[in-house]
Amino acid sequence: MPITSSSDGPGVAVVTIDYPPVNAFPAQGWFELADAVRSAGRDQSNRTVVVRAENRGFCAGVDIKEIQRNPGHQNLIDHNRGCAEVFSAVYDCQVPVISAVHGFCLGGGIGIAGNSDVVIASDDATFGLPEVDRGALGAATHLARLVPQHLMRALFFTASTITAQQLHHHGSVYRVVPRDELDDAALEVARDIAAKDGRVLRAAKEALNGIDLQNVHRSYRYEQGFTFELNLSGASDEIRDRFEDDLAKQRADAQKKG
Template sequence: MAVSTSVPRDGIAVVTVDFPPVNALPVRGWYDLASAVRTAGADPQVRCVVLEAAGRGFNAGVDIKEMQRTAGHDALIGANRGCYEAFAAVYDCEVPVVAAIHGFCLGGGVGLAGNADAIVASEDATFGLPELDRGALGAATHLARLVPQHLMRALYYTSRTATAHELHQHGSVWRVVPRAELSTAALELATEIAAKDGSLIRLAKSAINGIDPVDVRHSYRFEQGFTFEANLSGVADRHRDAFVSVKSTEGEQP
């Protein structure tokens, strides 16, 4: 289980997440991801970062089993803070971040994708927030960057997913390609971005973030307050216990 960084082409750093079996990240994983993205973006030789994942899907959110086997609220607080750091690292990365999405992109995966500068997705990619089914709240901030407001609300309330092709129609996914071509397509876009002047691309990233209509850091932190409220009330534990019980019977599925 690891977060690794490679440099396949001049000016491009690829951050790869690999936490089998479904890339549901433990607390430490979120912090490692944040550190890797920030380090890559701070490298003066890097002009674009590609964020990808190994395995069956891009990201299945937080490791709920870790949360349920940890007494008290330490794991919950750790997951909240870790997700906040990872999402912010993508958004605040000094250079553009291209997210390469395959398979499932759920919960925290939407947080990462929603804060990326561009998304390339495989044909099998699906995006969604099953938070209400998991006893949590959050990342509506980021889903709202991928789909229109009313669709975001319907997806959030129902825990349904949207396909890569649907998001492409809404303009939030740059390209949809066969899964075997995902890495190549993401690198092609990253290469085009990385061909720009490094100083200018950093200024452009800062300028575009500065004109965002919503401060994603504060709005997500606001959402997290309700997640903690759900935990204090006990409703979150009931839903997470049920989820862990079902998944233990069925085997690991996102």
């Protein structure tokens, strides 16, 4: 199963992402992840939720190939609504959400991590939004929760990545650990949180969201409007086609060298 849920001791729910090889999400996957996080939060026996992933990285964002395979705009609409559902599910989860990030955290991965309450990362983790290079916009709302405003803009316009160590410096990544210690580190923090009274944790989560300076739901949906505009203009298809051509060329070059 691509999205699975389990328990790791009293009060700790674990939701695992598994879309090999890079955790690029199909449209339906976003909705399934949102359902899993919401379900874990509604369970009164849970006091925290850990979102983790298998494979080469935490999340590579949307499955661009799926969008290109489906003519018209319905698949794009499904992806956009699905992303909004996941980001909202994480932010509005009734208990604190911990993201355990390894490898690359791109696109939708930034939305998950940026809306989490705690981020634990492996020392090989990098974070970024390649949206400008893919003919789309979105998740600047969530990147702005991880880095200061001007750095967010530089990263967004250049489609550059930032390391876990740099985010730790900014305070948005709580701990950076070796890759093979990531799950244990995330669960250690989860158990520390889960040792608290669940009634207080649920009230605290709602209170902290209530005093947040940014309306993340409205902000992200505003960004998505420009993604639809770029797609309706045809610009996004042209850019995605070039991206696919570049990937094909890179594979061909790699085969020649091999």
